[in-house]
Amino acid sequence: MSRTGEKVLGIISAIFTLLAIILMAIIVTTGSAAIQDEAFNTEFEQHILNDPTLTGQDTEAIAQLVDILPSVFGVFGWGFVVALVISLILNIVGIVSISKNKNPKLAGIMFILAGLFAGIISLTSILLYIAAIMCFVRKPPVQFAEQEYYNPDQTV
Numbered sequence: 001m002s003r004t005g006e007k008v009l010g011i012i013s014a015i016f017t018l019l020a021i022i023l024m025a026i027i028v029t030t031g032s033a034a035i036q037d038e039a040f041n042t043e044f045e046q047h048i049l050n051d052p053t054l055t056g057q058d059t060e061a062i063a064q065l066v067d068i069l070p071s072v073f074g075v076f077g078w079g080f081v082v083a084l085v086i087s088l089i090l091n092i093v094g095i096v097s098i099s100k101n102k103n104p105k106l107a108g109i110m111f112i113l114a115g116l117f118a119g120i121i122s123l124t125s126i127l128l129y130i131a132a133i134m135c136f137v138r139k140p141p142v143q144f145a146e147q148e149y150y151n152p153d154q155t156v
Helices: 004-035 038-049 056-101 104-118 123-137 145-149
Strands: none
Touching (some): 004 056, 004 104, 004 123, 056 104, 056 123
């Protein structure tokens, strides 16, 4: 039985995951650089100090947040990139195990795990969930005993 649908959904989601990895890496590196820029921090602090609606405690809390923000942004950003890489690896394992109908149950499990790592409700994870459902639900066609022993070259 052909598993073309599962393969196509797996490949499309692998491409989406690869694009997400590249985009998140760019966002994390440029975002961390922008947040750590001294000119940006100075201008931001001046803007906060000039805001008449903020009290002294508010400006102090915002200044502390700006000091902590680059490290938090970097940790969570790179953590998300690592989760996407794990998702891509699981997706590739699922695609390989579904090729030539080797092990559809293993592929379904890998697709579900890859979908969880890719994000619960992202487009990539939805495609992976659909592929996993197809892996679990589609069964090979039933062959009757007569079909197994039928040989068209042999006469009765």
